[in-house]
Amino acid sequence: MGILERIEEIESEMARTQKNKQTSGHLGMLKARLAKLRRELITPKGGGGGTGEGFDVAKTGDARIGFVGFPSVGKSTLLSNLAGVYSEVAAYEFTTLTTVPGVIRYKGAKIQLLDLPGIIEGAKDGKGRGRQVIAVARTCSLIYIVLDVLKPLKHKNLIEHELEGFGIRLNKTAPNISYKRKDKGGINLTATCAQSTLDLDTVKTILSEYKIHNADIVLRYDASADDLIDVVEGNRVYIPCIYILNKIDQISIEELDIIYKIPHTVPISAHHKWNFDDLLEKMWEYLQLVRIYTKPKGQLPDYEAPVVLKNGQNNVEDFCMNLHKEVLKEFKHALVWGSSVKHNPQKVGKEHILCDEDVIQIVKKL
Numbered sequence: 001m002g003i004l005e006r007i008e009e010i011e012s013e014m015a016r017t018q019k020n021k022q023t024s025g026h027l028g029m030l031k032a033r034l035a036k037l038r039r040e041l042i043t044p045k046g047g048g049g050g051t052g053e054g055f056d057v058a059k060t061g062d063a064r065i066g067f068v069g070f071p072s073v074g075k076s077t078l079l080s081n082l083a084g085v086y087s088e089v090a091a092y093e094f095t096t097l098t099t100v101p102g103v104i105r106y107k108g109a110k111i112q113l114l115d116l117p118g119i120i121e122g123a124k125d126g127k128g129r130g131r132q133v134i135a136v137a138r139t140c141s142l143i144y145i146v147l148d149v150l151k152p153l154k155h156k157n158l159i160e161h162e163l164e165g166f167g168i169r170l171n172k173t174a175p176n177i178s179y180k181r182k183d184k185g186g187i188n189l190t191a192t193c194a195q196s197t198l199d200l201d202t203v204k205t206i207l208s209e210y211k212i213h214n215a216d217i218v219l220r221y222d223a224s225a226d227d228l229i230d231v232v233e234g235n236r237v238y239i240p241c242i243y244i245l246n247k248i249d250q251i252s253i254e255e256l257d258i259i260y261k262i263p264h265t266v267p268i269s270a271h272h273k274w275n276f277d278d279l280l281e282k283m284w285e286y287l288q289l290v291r292i293y294t295k296p297k298g299q300l301p302d303y304e305a306p307v308v309l310k311n312g313q314n315n316v317e318d319f320c321m322n323l324h325k326e327v328l329k330e331f332k333h334a335l336v337w338g339s340s341v342k343h344n345p346q347k348v349g350k351e352h353i354l355c356d357e358d359v360i361q362i363v364k365k366l
Contacts, residue, residue, distance in 0.1 A: 003037055003040055006037055007034065007037050007038070010030050010033055010034050010037070011034070013030060014027060014030050014031070014034075017030075024197055024199075024202050024225070025201050025202045025205040026205075027225065028202045028203075028205050028206045028225040028228075028229075029205045029206060029208075029209055031206070031225050031226060031229055032206045032209035032210065032225075032229050032232075033209060035229045035233055036209070036210075038165055038166075038167075039167075039233065039235065059112065059139070060101075060103065060110070060112050061103055061109070061110035061111055061112040062109045062110050062111065062289060062308035063109065063111050063112070063141040063142065063287050063289060063308075063310075064111075064112045064114065064139065064140045064141050064142075065111060065112070065113050065114065065140060065141065065142045065143070065144060065283065066114045066116055066136060066137045066140035066142075066143050066144065067079060067113065067114065067115050067116055067144045067146055068116055068137055068143055068144065068145050068146070068159060068163070069145060069146035069147065069155070069159065070148075070155050070158075070159070073146045073147060073148045073155075073246055073247075074146060074148075074246040074247060074270040074271070075115050075116075075146045076115055077270040077271055078144075078146065078244070078246065078268070078270035079102050079113055079115040080102075081270055081273050081276070082102070082104055082113065082276065083102030083103060083104045083113050101113065101114055101115075102114075102115070106280055106283070106284065107284060107291065108291050108304075108305070108306045108308070109287075109289050109291065109306075109308045110308075111283075111287075114136065114140070116136060116137065135166075137163065137166075137168060137239075138166065138167070138168055138237050138239075140239060141239070141240075141287060141310075142239065142240050142241070142242065142283065142286050142287055143163075143168075143170065143239050143240075143241045143242075144241075144242055144244050145159055145160075145170075145241060145242070145243050145244065146244045146246055147243060147244065147245050147246065148245075148246060148247055149245040149246060149247050149248055149250065149251055149259070149267065150247065150250060150251070156243060167230075167233070167235050167236045167237060168236075168237055168239055169230070169236055169237070169238045169239070170239060170240075170241040171240055171241050171264055172238055173238060174230075174236070174238055175221075175223060175227035175228075175230055175231055176220040176221050176223075177217065177218065177219055177220065177223055177227060177228060177231045178216075178217070178218040178220075179215060179216075179217050179228075179231050179232065180215060180216045180217075181212060181214065181215050182214045182215060182216060183214060184214055185214055186213065186214060187200065187203060187204050187207060187213070187214070187215055187217070188215070188216045188217065189203050189217050189219070190216075190217070190218045190219070191218075191219040192218070192219065192220050192221075193219075193220070193221060193222060194222065195219060195222055195223065196222055197222075197223075197224050197225060198219060198223055198224070198225065198228065202225065203217060203228065206225060206228055206229060206232070207232070210232055212232070240286040240287075241264060241286075242264055242265070242266055242279075242282055242283065242286060243262070243264055243265045243266070244265075244266055244267075244268055244279065245259055245265060245266070245267040245268070246268055246269065246270050247269060247270075247271075248267045248268065248269050248274065248275075249269045249271070249272055249274070266278055266279045266282050288310070288311035289308050289309070289310065289311070289356075290308070290309045290310070290311060290314040290354060290355065290356045291306035291307075291308055291356055291357055292306055292307045292308075292309060292314075292319055292354055292357075292358055292359075292360055293306050293307075293357065293358070293359045293360070294306075294307065294359075294360060294361075295335075295337075295359050295360065295361045296361070297361060301337075301359045306357075307319060307322050307323065309322060309354070314353060314354050314355075315350065315351055315352060315353045315354065316334050316336075316348060316349065316350045316351070316352050316354065316360070317350040317351070319354060319360060320350065320362065327362060328350070330364040330365050331350060331362065331364065331365070332363045332364055332365045333347050333348065333349060333363050334347075334348050334349075334350075334352070334360055334361065334362050334363065335347060335348075335360070335361040335363065336348050336352065336354065336358055336359070336360050336361075337358065337359040337360075338354075338355055338357060338358030338359055339355045339356075339357075339358065340352070340353060340354050340355040340358050341358075345361070
């Protein structure tokens with residue numbers, strides 16, 4: 001029996017099984033089996049096959065945004081109007097067959113946009129070019145799911161399901177679960193708050209599926225079996241996502257008011273270039289980039305070309321590494337102006353965390 005048949009069998013068994021306390025262990029085991037089979041689909045056992053022509057694109061700029069969506073929802077039109085890059089546009093499906101890159105500059109940051117080929121249902125199971133498309137989507141800093149406003153919910157749920165199957169978690173943070181394997185001592189489960197689904201037996205059932213019989217696990221919130229499987233698998237990526245509802249020129253104002261209330265959503269018209277400024281503003285908010293301006297000694301700060309850091313990697317040490325690792329060897333202290341310090345300028349060390357639009361001057365050892 002092939003992997004796809006086994007996945008189908010497990011999914012149908014999960015659909016048949018009632019959800020209650022008695023069956024939670026059995027469902028946890030099935031979910032773990034499903035996760036293992038999905039991982040085998042992404043990285044098949046044995047020698048690595050061909051990678052598929054013209055897919056992965058060299059990463060450039062400070063962030064990377066992937067356009068994911070079904071064929072003919074307006075991804076190529078949106079890219080060509082945003083970045084001025086020509087991606088072939090036609091009224092039939094599957095016009096884009098390879099990844100088309102484009103670059104925009106926004107608020108001093110250089111952002112790479114990727115127009116990925118259309119996803120079809122069953123992409124996570126290797127149908128179409130879906131596997132390569134989603135593999136490129138895993139490397140993005142932000143995902144735009146482009147939907148047709150006239151049929152959004154059906155498409156939205158299908159795409160989310162395909163991406164979830166590939167270990168991409170949208171608009172979520174990593175589970176607050178610590179997991180440590182050891183040589184002996186059995187499974188130790190510590191929960192810092194009441195758990196509604198996970199108990200020791202369920203955890204043991206899930207871990208035995210991975211042939212893990214000795215581990216320490218700490219649950220710091222009310223976790224589910226899926227969260228534990230994500231932590232054990234360890235290959236999940238957590239990516240922010242914006243749902244773009246395209247073709248709003250075909251709906252009424254009343255419908256548009258309702259759409260605006262949906263979280264993580266921006267309604268636009270790629271053809272008429274409507275609401276692009278709102279889209280770019282939301283993109284900036286979700287990317288959480290930090291711009292740092294440099295100031296050579298005795299000169300004015302350079303506001304033209306900021307050094308752009310990612311949120312969470314924005315201390316003075318990260319800034320120096322972004323310039324060159326030799327800068328760290330000669331680093332004595334830094335002078336910082338801006339919202340991250342109490343005094344302007346303030347002398348700081350390399351652990352100091354910088355805020356957006358700070359100005360920095362590095363003082364080297366003599």
